[in-house]
Amino acid sequence: MAKLAELVVKKADNPKGNYLWEDAPDEDKFSACVHCGMCLEACPTYQELGHEHQSPRGRVHSIVAVAKGEIELNEAFADPVFTCLDCRACETACPAGVQVGALIEEARGQVRQAVPLTGVPALLNKLFLRGIFPHTKRMHTLGSLTKLYQKSGVQFAVRKTRAIRILPEHLSDMEAIMPPIGKPVLKTYPDQLPAKGTAKQSAAMFTGCIMDVMFSDVNEATVRVLQKNGHDVHIPKNQKCCGALHVHAGDRAMGKKLARENIDAFMNEDHIVVNAAGCGCALKEYPELLQNDEEYREKAEAFSERVIDVSKYLYDYGYEPPKAEINKRITYHDACHLAHGQQVWDEPRELLEQIPGVEMVHLPDADRCCGSAGIYNLTNPDMAGRLLKRKIDDVPENVEMISMGNPGCMLQIALGVKKYGRSENVVHTMQLLDWAYEKEEST
Structure with a gap:
């Protein structure tokens, strides 16, 4: 009862409507939105669903409504906020420079304090996001255990007996494309x-x-x-x-x-x-x-x-193109947080194009999200799968490699390559450069 009374007092005194905690969505950010709609066709979830509330403009409108006290911080508000990929494509398209990504993340922070996770999601969050990822030694131990799983024959047995099918489909699919674990x-x-x-x-x-x-x-x-x-x-x-x-x-x-x-x-x-x-x-x-x-x-x-x-x-700051040839046809995928988040577009392509023998092939909609989006492909597998299908459909048939600069994208697109019977190798841009230098030194 004391906590409820405290919340009632907070609401009465709070100048930010139903946002009750620190880091509430900033009025300076959401007031810049003029609801012009330029963001709509840039948004992957709006492209798929066609729902206004699942668009950047709709999400900003909901964020404003909470600030005005018109709607509550509840599951109905949480759904579009957490269905967002946070890919920032809307920010690139927005003529007013609305920082939608920051607004979404601030709103999520408010939601998680008003509506804490429960059940299995809460346990997984506590185990991985709180219990393992922040702790370097624990991450390395997890890597060692995964490597043991791969090398000991257990992975082979699990796959041979199809025991992996006890997991949800999207998790068993991810296990199938897990890369070999090395040494950190x-x-x-x-x-x-x-x-x-x-x-x-x-x-x-x-x-x-x-x-x-x-x-x-x-x-x-x-x-x-x-x-x-x-x-x-x-x-x-x-x-x-x-x-x-x-x-x-x-x-x-x-x-x-x-x-x-x-x-x-x-x-x-x-x-x-x-x-x-x-x-x-x-x-x-x-x-x-x-x-x-x-x-x-x-x-x-x-x-x-x-x-x-x-x-x-x-x-x-200094790049010496390799001298050895890598005779491959390569297409490049723009990771959302590199292109839209950091505005790095041309530099990776420039590096790749200077490798002798490389033929760059245009990837349509190269900057549209592949559906990875951190752990979005685990928390929102249906939407992630729809976006992955679109991404793989766009990959030109005559390329041998798909290059990119983000591990989440690498896993997601490798999953798509396997799932849809494609043959392309998924590589990081630095791996291609490294291979070219290695070949140069061996000749």
């Missing part, structure tokens, strides 16, 4: 790695949590490419998960904790290089996340300015 760079590499030849720049590398466990080979390739191009590489050992999945899920408290730890870990670095689009976007948005933190607000601003995607970093 953060755990196995020294913290200082010298450039090959004369050093031109130095860069601190953000290894990520899922990236460094499931795609350690991409991190290894990234290190080699940076070294090859004359860059000293520093790998701070006290870095943590970027917090993107937590913020997307409405857990802003854990997102802030991880943000502060990463700001401290990279305090003295000139360049913070990232090879995962979702992580890079989250790191660059720490100022918004920590806007009410007096101690870290300015630190977050300085940190954000030093975060840069690895493709842009190479393009801006």
